[in-house]
Amino acid sequence: GQNIDQPTEMTATEGAIVQINCTYQTSGFNGLFWYQQHAGEAPTFLSYNVLDGLEEKGRFSSFLSRSKGYSYLLLKELQMKDSASYLCAVSTTSGTYKYIFGTGTRLKVLA
Amino acid sequence: DTEVTQTPKHLVMGMTNKKSLKCEQHMGHRAMYWYKQKAKKPPELMFVYSYEKLSINESVPSRFSPECPNSSLLNLHLHALQPEDSALYLCASSQEPGPQHFGDGTRLSIL
Numbered sequence: 001g002q003n004i005d006q007p008t009e010m011t012a013t014e015g016a017i018v019q020i021n022c023t024y025q026t027s028g029f030n031g032l033f034w035y036q037q038h039a040g041e042a043p044t045f046l047s048y049n050v051l052d053g054l055e056e057k058g059r060f061s062s063f064l065s066r067s068k069g070y071s072y073l074l075l076k077e078l079q080m081k082d083s084a085s086y087l088c089a090v091s092t093t094s095g096t097y098k099y100i101f102g103t104g105t106r107l108k109v110l111a
Numbered sequence: 112d113t114e115v116t117q118t119p120k121h122l123v124m125g126m127t128n129k130k131s132l133k134c135e136q137h138m139g140h141r142a143m144y145w146y147k148q149k150a151k152k153p154p155e156l157m158f159v160y161s162y163e164k165l166s167i168n169e170s171v172p173s174r175f176s177p178e179c180p181n182s183s184l185l186n187l188h189l190h191a192l193q194p195e196d197s198a199l200y201l202c203a204s205s206q207e208p209g210p211q212h213f214g215d216g217t218r219l220s221i222l
Contacts, residue, residue, distance in 0.1 A: 030208040042201060042213040043154065087153055089211075096166035097142060097207040101153040 002026045004102035011108045020073045020105045022088035030091040034073045037085045083109045117214035125222050132217045134185040134202030143185045146201040192221045
């Protein structure tokens, strides 16, 4: 079966660093994506990993280990506006590319 | 500004009504998607169109009928919906296997 797991909720303090983990078991793998979604809004793309290793984009970094079926999103210098849901999604292929979303992690940033 | 445009932003309809949701993108993406999202849940894939052909239908009830008139447009026709169909409906596009770009969604309420 296809399974993507994330912690349901996390809390962190403004200015701190937080790591959101994602583990996956899928048939076929073409890439792993991280999205941010504020309440009532559409998901917005943050980061994308195809190969093992770390991808850095400003305050956001994402890591992938394909052999372990594991990824994390690292958010540095947290700001209040980072309070949102963070969605991990895996792209798989069974003839057509399909994106499977994890359960999402709700992050609360406290002052 | 979002690159994927969805209309209407809000829709209230009775269970006997027929309505349509519209989605448009001009990024040249060849894959387009419909998702349903309930509060505090991840997006749930409904349909995938690849090169204007329906490639994935995730066992969606026939009261939802997708249509792809051309490579830039995607419609979702609604008929005889149930109260449990009330949700945020998201359209997305991608250049497979890259990241998906989401529209702002249509918030649908069934009376």
